Amino acid sequence: MQLFGIKTPLIKPGDDMAGVLIESMKDAGIKPHNNDIIVLAESAVATAEGRVVRLESIRPGKKAIELSKLYETDPRKMELIIRESDELLGGIPGVVVTITKGVLSPSAGIDNSNAPEGCVVLLPENPRKSAIQLREKLMAEYGCDVAVIIGDSRTQPLRLGCVGIALGCAGIEPVEDVRGRKDLFGKPLMITRRATADNLVSAAQIIMGEADESTPAVLIRDAPVRFIEGSEDIPTISREECLYFGCFKK
Amino acid sequence: MQLFGIKTPLIKPGDDMAGVLIESMKDAGIKPHNNDIIVLAESAVATAEGRVVRLESIRPGKKAIELSKLYETDPRKMELIIRESDELLGGIPGVVVTITKGVLSPSAGIDNSNAPEGCVVLLPENPRKSAIQLREKLMAEYGCDVAVIIGDSRTQPLRLGCVGIALGCAGIEPVEDVRGRKDLFGKPLMITRRATADNLVSAAQIIMGEADESTPAVLIRDAPVRFIEGSEDIPTISREECLYFGCFKK
Numbered sequence: 001m002q003l004f005g006i007k008t009p010l011i012k013p014g015d016d017m018a019g020v021l022i023e024s025m026k027d028a029g030i031k032p033h034n035n036d037i038i039v040l041a042e043s044a045v046a047t048a049e050g051r052v053v054r055l056e057s058i059r060p061g062k063k064a065i066e067l068s069k070l071y072e073t074d075p076r077k078m079e080l081i082i083r084e085s086d087e088l089l090g091g092i093p094g095v096v097v098t099i100t101k102g103v104l105s106p107s108a109g110i111d112n113s114n115a116p117e118g119c120v121v122l123l124p125e126n127p128r129k130s131a132i133q134l135r136e137k138l139m140a141e142y143g144c145d146v147a148v149i150i151g152d153s154r155t156q157p158l159r160l161g162c163v164g165i166a167l168g169c170a171g172i173e174p175v176e177d178v179r180g181r182k183d184l185f186g187k188p189l190m191i192t193r194r195a196t197a198d199n200l201v202s203a204a205q206i207i208m209g210e211a212d213e214s215t216p217a218v219l220i221r222d223a224p225v226r227f228i229e230g231s232e233d234i235p236t237i238s239r240e241e242c243l244y245f246g247c248f249k250k
Numbered sequence: 251m252q253l254f255g256i257k258t259p260l261i262k263p264g265d266d267m268a269g270v271l272i273e274s275m276k277d278a279g280i281k282p283h284n285n286d287i288i289v290l291a292e293s294a295v296a297t298a299e300g301r302v303v304r305l306e307s308i309r310p311g312k313k314a315i316e317l318s319k320l321y322e323t324d325p326r327k328m329e330l331i332i333r334e335s336d337e338l339l340g341g342i343p344g345v346v347v348t349i350t351k352g353v354l355s356p357s358a359g360i361d362n363s364n365a366p367e368g369c370v371v372l373l374p375e376n377p378r379k380s381a382i383q384l385r386e387k388l389m390a391e392y393g394c395d396v397a398v399i400i401g402d403s404r405t406q407p408l409r410l411g412c413v414g415i416a417l418g419c420a421g422i423e424p425v426e427d428v429r430g431r432k433d434l435f436g437k438p439l440m441i442t443r444r445a446t447a448d449n450l451v452s453a454a455q456i457i458m459g460e461a462d463e464s465t466p467a468v469l470i471r472d473a474p475v476r477f478i479e480g481s482e483d484i485p486t487i488s489r490e491e492c493l494y495f496g497c498f499k500k
Binding site: 112 | 251339345354366404406412414435437443444449453489490491
């Protein structure tokens, strides 16, 4: 398996993300092969989609003002978090934990970094749809099968530092069900599902960095994963089935 | 960045893990370069270290019998979980969440898969020490700098499927502190730390599989990460600092 970073110019609202990618790959001498996977940082995709919001344009409501005191957050940002999230689960000073677009997301995935001064970037409106559209454009350009993943960063429980997480994908199975398989001794497997899309994003993040590197995309070649024709939602589990949540409800 | 899977024969208790790796890389025509990183599945390392336990040799105590009813687990396995873990945090049917060797570990990381019938494999006694010793042997063999990571699988909150996690490492910075860096617009970064070792394990797991593939090791070349002389503990955070835990305490 090989990974190639794709440097791009600074992405601006209204940019054609596929066009920028195609141009940047050309400049880097990278030509996608069949079953290559392109991982894109959600912040780049969201910016191109115009999801940049000037904080001074936001008037926080009563609930946002209350919660911003509780969680020590800018009330305008809190207003955006409330608008963007499906559910607020709780928080600690500085961060509100939400479910946003079905995914557990600190601060509704709203990013102050890599946004112009005084602005924040919301998550892409529909990461799966973004992945599908980008995939179609790339496949039309290169005449071969290309998979696309829109990736973000998350912390893990009781652990320092961020790893990758997939928000939407097209052309691969996001989670591989290996329940039919046997272990080295022929017994059924205990670990039954592999979060392939998340692992691919984590692999890409080693190369992407998180900062001023302008490498918002990574091409992954020869990944031994399951390719599919269309796109599947990234599966989640309920709070009751979740080790971490189930364990602390009591 | 490139990744190469290293297939090995079935690892048995008492095997010299470094010797098996060296032999297997030779067979595969892989010769480590300077700053290559070798990710090893903890189950292989633990098996070689003799951490295989026959369940029928375990007599569960009173606490294990009680907890095994509560969490619907084999009482002998529960006894081992109690012995292995620093702390039991709670659980859901079938799984007890523990802190084991400083790491959040379902069932104390005790694995029924890839163990002989009637046996389980405990985590390596000291994964960091295992990584240091393996690294020394590999560096002596190849005369160049090689980093080693001992990796495992974990689920993420509210998400289906397993990703990689590092239990111990040597020769790289496990978490890169990028707080001094600036974003694309010159502002200080919001995401401040990268879980490099965890990301490298996730990348390796794409190739390793989790099953009867006998690929317990992956060599990663040209990873743009920070190499160090010795070994650092993998940093954790307290429950109070943790988004997920902090959020549900209340």
